[in-house]
Amino acid sequence: MFARDRARAGALRERYPHAAEVFGLYLALVETWESVGDRVPSDGAVEWAHVHVLPRVIEATAAHGPPLLAAAVRIAVGNGLLAPASGAGPPAALNGPLRTAGDSGGGPLGTARGSGGGLLDAWLAGEELAPVERYLARATMRVVPLSAPTGHEAGRRCPACGGAPQLSYRTAGDDPLVSGRRMLHCARCAHEWTFSATTCPQCGETGKRTVHAEAAPSGSEEPRVGRGTAAGDALFPHLRAESCEACRGYLIDVDLGRDPHAVPHVDELAAVPIDLHMADHGYTKITPNLMGF
Ligand SMILES: [Zn+2]
Ligand SMILES: [Zn+2]
Structure with missing residues (x-):
């Protein structure tokens, strides 16, 4: 398992x-x-x-x-x-x-x-x-099955347990209808569900999204994070933060098209430098991950 x-x-x-x-x-x-x-x-x-x-x-x-x-x-x-x-x-x-x-x-x-x-x-x-x-x-x-909730907001909450999303990820694949589909992964149980690619999973606002990712490596040990998509030779080419300017919330997005071997909820734990950058800029993660980041 x-x-x-x-x-x-x-x-x-x-x-x-x-x-x-x-x-x-x-x-x-x-x-x-x-x-x-x-x-x-x-x-x-x-x-x-x-x-x-x-x-x-x-x-x-x-x-x-x-x-x-x-x-x-x-x-x-x-x-x-x-x-x-x-x-x-x-x-x-x-x-x-x-x-x-x-x-x-x-x-x-x-x-x-x-x-x-x-x-x-x-x-x-x-x-x-x-x-x-x-x-x-x-x-x-993590090993205990959770029961289904009642009366929670549809879409932004886990349909299996009512939990908040931990992260989102984009599926890879050659089928253009499937490729790029956005999934949310529950922070309380292992369930995953499809969600709009342009809507904030915390407040529901559409179109106020900003992407933050690692810029091209500067040659130093410390990854430099800024706005935009990660460079191909970045330390985290497949990880980025998606923030909402309405609620100042964010989560980490994992792009399986850029790394098909990624296991989103495991890879998300590596994004600490991005998390630190987001905290520095006044954003709050929708849900801290297992390790507290
Ligand atoms: Zn859940
Ligand atoms: Zn929002």
């Missing part, structure tokens, strides 16, 4: 030294997701993930994550992030190095979240979470 993710993350880790830590962590997460396999129960999946997946995500992050994220995760665990699930007791998988002595749960985070999946329920309900909590919830819920 994650074979393409694994292969692509391995290739991008070599290609993009600036993102080596991010892809190293992503590969560790893929291993965690694959180890869960198809064992997720259809009933009580969230509670199950809280007990069986979240601790593994925490361990993978502490071992392979960028130092700041790994430290933030340790602190969150120390603050009772894993405070379980109504009287279920701490998950057995926590008898590792992350289990703090005398931690009986009930820390400030645990008590605030109530019972059940705690953190995961809060994420599902769309509650405001700290970045590290959002990361842990997303990485854990």
Whole structure:
């Protein structure tokens, strides 16, 4: 199920030294997701993930994550992030190095979240979470099927779960009717859906789009990002940001015509230099990606 993710993350880790830590962590997460396999129960999946997946995500992050994220995760665990699930007791998988002595749960985070999946329920309900909590919830819920929403805005929201778009991509292909079709990829579940190529996926405004991409390499290590489409010899020839001047939102667009091997939701993680440029210019990503950019 994650074979393409694994292969692509391995290739991008070599290609993009600036993102080596991010892809190293992503590969560790893929291993965690694959180890869960198809064992997720259809009933009580969230509670199950809280007990069986979240601790593994925490361990993978502490071992392979960028130092700041790994430290933030340790602190969150120390603050009772894993405070379980109504009287279920701490998950057995926590008898590792992350289990703090005398931690009986009930820390400030645990008590605030109530019972059940705690953190995961809060994420599902769309509650405001700290970045590290959002990361842990997303990485854990990656293996949990989400149910269909009711009454959300059609088109700009995921038809499968109601989530916001993470990114868009253009399909490749020789068929002119199919080529260039724009797809949105959900930030909450793995679902993808077709969407207008000229409309803002956040506010619905049409025709106020600006494209930002890497200019031709200057010879320095740092990619230079500006308006327009990327040069063919750019570090990210297939990645660009599409912003909306009405709402100042943006997302990363992946052009499969320029790199047919791209796996959009994996490649998007490499676009950090573009994200930094967009933040510098006052744009806000519609949805931060798994790694928080
Ligand atoms: Zn979705
Ligand atoms: Zn907009």
